[in-house]
Amino acid sequence: MYPKEIEKILQKVQKPGRYVGGEIHSVIKNKDEVDVRFTFCFPDIYEIGMSHLGIKILYGAFNQVPYFWCERVFAPWVDMEQQMLEKKIPLYALESGDPVKDFDFIGFTLQYELSYTNILNMLKLAGIPLRSEDRHDLFNIVVAGGPCACNPEPLADFFDLFFLGDGEEVDIEVMELYRQCKKEGVGKHEFLVRAAQIEGVYVPSLYNVEYNPDGTIKSYTPKEGAPAKVCKRNVNNMDGAYFPEAFPVPLIEVIHDRVSVEVLRGCIRGCRFCQAGFLYRPFREKSIETIDRQCRALCASTGYDEISLSSLSTSDYSSLNELLDCLHRWTEKAKVSLSLPSLRVDNFSPELMERVNSVRKSGLTFAPEAGSQRMRDVINKNVTEEELLRTVNVAFAEGWTRIKLYFMIGLPTETIDDVLAILELGKKVVDAFFANKEKPRGKPVEVSLSAAAFVPKPFTPFQWFGQDSMELLHEKQHELKANNRSRRVSVSYHGAETSFLEAVFARGDRRLCAVLERAIEQGFHFDSWDECFDFARWMELFELCGLDPAFYASRARGFDEIFPWDHLDYGVRKEFLIEECKRAYEGKTTPNCREKCSNCGAACYKGGICVENR
Amino acid sequence: MKTVRVWFSKTGAAKYISHLDLTRCMARALKLSKLPVWYTEGFNPHIYMTFAMPLSLGTEGLRECMDIRLTEGIDLTEAAKKLAENLPKDIAVLEITEPVLGFDATAYAEYELSINSEEPQVLADSIDDILSQDSIIVMKHTKKGEKEFDIKPHFTLLDKQTGPGLLRVKLRASCSQEGSVNPALLLEAVKRYENVELYAEITRIRLLTKDFSDMR
Numbered sequence: 001m002y003p004k005e006i007e008k009i010l011q012k013v014q015k016p017g018r019y020v021g022g023e024i025h026s027v028i029k030n031k032d033e034v035d036v037r038f039t040f041c042f043p044d045i046y047e048i049g050m051s052h053l054g055i056k057i058l059y060g061a062f063n064q065v066p067y068f069w070c071e072r073v074f075a076p077w078v079d080m081e082q083q084m085l086e087k088k089i090p091l092y093a094l095e096s097g098d099p100v101k102d103f104d105f106i107g108f109t110l111q112y113e114l115s116y117t118n119i120l121n122m123l124k125l126a127g128i129p130l131r132s133e134d135r136h137d138l139f140n141i142v143v144a145g146g147p148c149a150c151n152p153e154p155l156a157d158f159f160d161l162f163f164l165g166d167g168e169e170v171d172i173e174v175m176e177l178y179r180q181c182k183k184e185g186v187g188k189h190e191f192l193v194r195a196a197q198i199e200g201v202y203v204p205s206l207y208n209v210e211y212n213p214d215g216t217i218k219s220y221t222p223k224e225g226a227p228a229k230v231c232k233r234n235v236n237n238m239d240g241a242y243f244p245e246a247f248p249v250p251l252i253e254v255i256h257d258r259v260s261v262e263v264l265r266g267c268i269r270g271c272r273f274c275q276a277g278f279l280y281r282p283f284r285e286k287s288i289e290t291i292d293r294q295c296r297a298l299c300a301s302t303g304y305d306e307i308s309l310s311s312l313s314t315s316d317y318s319s320l321n322e323l324l325d326c327l328h329r330w331t332e333k334a335k336v337s338l339s340l341p342s343l344r345v346d347n348f349s350p351e352l353m354e355r356v357n358s359v360r361k362s363g364l365t366f367a368p369e370a371g372s373q374r375m376r377d378v379i380n381k382n383v384t385e386e387e388l389l390r391t392v393n394v395a396f397a398e399g400w401t402r403i404k405l406y407f408m409i410g411l412p413t414e415t416i417d418d419v420l421a422i423l424e425l426g427k428k429v430v431d432a433f434f435a436n437k438e439k440p441r442g443k444p445v446e447v448s449l450s451a452a453a454f455v456p457k458p459f460t461p462f463q464w465f466g467q468d469s470m471e472l473l474h475e476k477q478h479e480l481k482a483n484n485r486s487r488r489v490s491v492s493y494h495g496a497e498t499s500f501l502e503a504v505f506a507r508g509d510r511r512l513c514a515v516l517e518r519a520i521e522q523g524f525h526f527d528s529w530d531e532c533f534d535f536a537r538w539m540e541l542f543e544l545c546g547l548d549p550a551f552y553a554s555r556a557r558g559f560d561e562i563f564p565w566d567h568l569d570y571g572v573r574k575e576f577l578i579e580e581c582k583r584a585y586e587g588k589t590t591p592n593c594r595e596k597c598s599n600c601g602a603a604c605y606k607g608g609i610c611v612e613n614r
Numbered sequence: 615m616k617t618v619r620v621w622f623s624k625t626g627a628a629k630y631i632s633h634l635d636l637t638r639c640m641a642r643a644l645k646l647s648k649l650p651v652w653y654t655e656g657f658n659p660h661i662y663m664t665f666a667m668p669l670s671l672g673t674e675g676l677r678e679c680m681d682i683r684l685t686e687g688i689d690l691t692e693a694a695k696k697l698a699e700n701l702p703k704d705i706a707v708l709e710i711t712e713p714v715l716g717f718d719a720t721a722y723a724e725y726e727l728s729i730n731s732e733e734p735q736v737l738a739d740s741i742d743d744i745l746s747q748d749s750i751i752v753m754k755h756t757k758k759g760e761k762e763f764d765i766k767p768h769f770t771l772l773d774k775q776t777g778p779g780l781l782r783v784k785l786r787a788s789c790s791q792e793g794s795v796n797p798a799l800l801l802e803a804v805k806r807y808e809n810v811e812l813y814a815e816i817t818r819i820r821l822l823t824k825d826f827s828d829m830r
Contacts, residue, residue: 335645
């Protein structure tokens with residue numbers, strides 16, 4: 001229950017329902033009867049955090065253990081933060097209303113780089129010293145996991161430990177170890193030394209970093225028995241992995257207000273820009289029986305009337321039709337609809353569309369990612385123009401008239417012709433509409449092209465690539481807008497500046513901790529929100545700290561450079577990424593995992609598609 | 615098909631959810647309760663629900679109501695129990711009844727304001743002064759901006775009680791489909807005439823008909 005003191009300030013803020021808890025299935029325990037209390041902190045507003053599947057899985061997994069109690073915390077929006085600061089109300093957890101600083105573990109999920117200031121700001125609002133070295137006792141331990149934990153170095157000074165890979169098992173093992181240490185009266189340092197022995201745990205303070213005179217990494221040296229390579233944790237058996245049968249059902253509307261069931265983890269595709277596609281290997285599916293059981297359980301506990309079958313690429317589920325058949329046996333009668341969040345251009349069919357309520361009739365979204373075939377081959381997005389046109393023709397015949405296409409600009413080897421090919425593709429979609437005999441009458445076709453700036457990420461074949469300068473990105477954006485001749489096509493793009501900053505932190509090192517620390521002193525937060533993002537002030541901060549952001553974002557690296565994340569092991573070998581990088585520059589594609597194994601290294605986990613018969 | 619009236623309270627955390635969020639929450643609970651509710655027909659069938667008088671965000675309601683339709687006859691006590699089991703703890707089902715009056719019979723509502731005050735007696739006196747004026751003009755926020763509004767004809771003071779640091783005011787205010795007056799406007803009046811900013815917890819106790827009897 002929320003603390004009584006906030007009652008007054010709730011009358012002054014937008015959407016007070018974000019701050020009060022009280023949802024069905026929120027877990028209330030007696031704090032005197034649990035050994036370890038964990039706050040799961042999501043560094044964005046409630047509506048975004050409550051749409052996230054990971055928090056639901058881990059919340060359930062932790063609370064299943066009788067002597068653990070996991071609660072939720074979200075970043076208060078700026079109006080609430082202001083009120084809390086004025087009234088000196090510290091950040092609190094939604095279930096008990098207790099201050100975050102009363103918890104054993106303070107855990108964050110690292111979903112995107114621009115949330116880093118929110119993370120540290122939440123620690124500040126909780127009244128917890130930011131730097132790990134300034135927190136001397138076993139109580140509290142500050143931890144994080146999630147995709148950005150694959151290069152957590154810009155946050156290394158603030159966190160006691162990071163979880164790499166799948167969290168369902170390793171998080172609980174670390175909590176068990178903590179419980180043991182608490183009983184034995186073991187101190188924080190000894191706890192961290194022991195935790196570093198658990199697979200999937202990275203304790204940054206146990207590694208000394210040396211730099212070369214040019215600012216690149218010279219070496220990472222582990223100490224006190226910490227492993228030289230920290231391996232990510234992998235859960236092979238998705239049928240056996242914990243999945244919740246209930247989760248707190250938000251009282252206010254959230255972004256994804258529906259049941260979400262993970263059908264598979266990983267992705268077979270190997271798109272070279274996509275970090276998730278490499279981090280979550282191998283591709284592992286749940287069985288139809290498991291998915292069906294989990295869908296039934298969640299519908300029965302939440303009352304939602306929509307299920308999202310979620311994953312990186314749900315249409316790659318090997319028995320999608322059988323799965324839909326199985327679910328349809330009960331969902332129609334129960335007035336529950338099914339949706340697929342990610343549709344691929346190459347397996348869109350009228351049959352599939354009839355069976356899922358993936359989108360409203362108003363608009364369909366696809367991601368060809370690049371305009372020219374050459375560019376799509378470079379990024380290994382194995383989708384052809386013919387497939388896209390076939391797909392939009394199906395969509396037109398089925399009554400859709402609005403098509404949204406996502407692209408990236410600033411990709412490796414990209415020329416201005418590649419950029420302009422985005423417009424040509426948009427035009428071809430419009431032409432396809434007019435040539436289509438079954439198109440809906442009386443409605444104009446609208447094609448919107450959205451171009452994001454590419455951000456090179458660790459553990460991808462493009463991790464060596466120097467991001468396009470902002471000037472060049474702006475030029476490409478301008479060319480796109482200026483050359484659009486069709487009234488039926490609209491072009492939009494988003495923030496070269498935010499992409500630049502993302503690129504800095506994505507491939508940053510520990511020296512960036514100083515920048516983040518200053519950012520917090522100066523009140524930075526919600527950088528992923530336009531109303532809060534101030535690029536000029538960020539540049540002042542870098543200057544103040546004597547760091548050149550272009551060194552991290554725009555510099556092309558050599559294959560022999562040691563990266564700040566090279567001591568972290570996600571199964572995919574660096575040699576494979578180098579091969580893939582070379583193939584990219586040669587414009588050669590690589591088959592997907594289902595067609596042929598490319599020997600990336602993820603077979604070391606002996607699971608999923610790596611061991612199945614193809 | 616039979617229309618029934620669900621009486622419920624909305625307190626604690628639930629007072630901070632909007633009317634639209636309340637309808638979503640009720641729809642999920644009705645679905646979970648497996649009551650034989652009627653769905654609207656059409657492309658997107660949804661559970662038919664209609665509410666008497668939406669509550670303002672932040673105001674508690676002790677006896678609110680909504681109508682639903684049942685496709686089979688069932689025991690209403692049992693139905694109330696089932697629905698209650700599937701609602702968040704701060705939304706409680708009081709009973710399910712057969713409606714006697716239409717929602718258009720609602721004319722007033724009774725409210726209680728718990729106002730924080732260091733000198734509750736002084737505040738009580740100034741509220742008396744304000745309410746004895748011929749007209750009580752406050753600024754009302756509307757969609758078209760601020761406008762002057764006389765609350766005098768809409769407010770009737772029923773009771774006042776002082777406690778330590780607290781003044782409880784019970785009043786009756788217009789509350790109908792033609793228009794409702796937010797009791798918080800009384801606080802606006804105090805601000806305007808006495809220049810004090812007040813904080814109050816507001817509770818809607820019950821809905822009344824034009825002869826001040828309970829809505830049924």
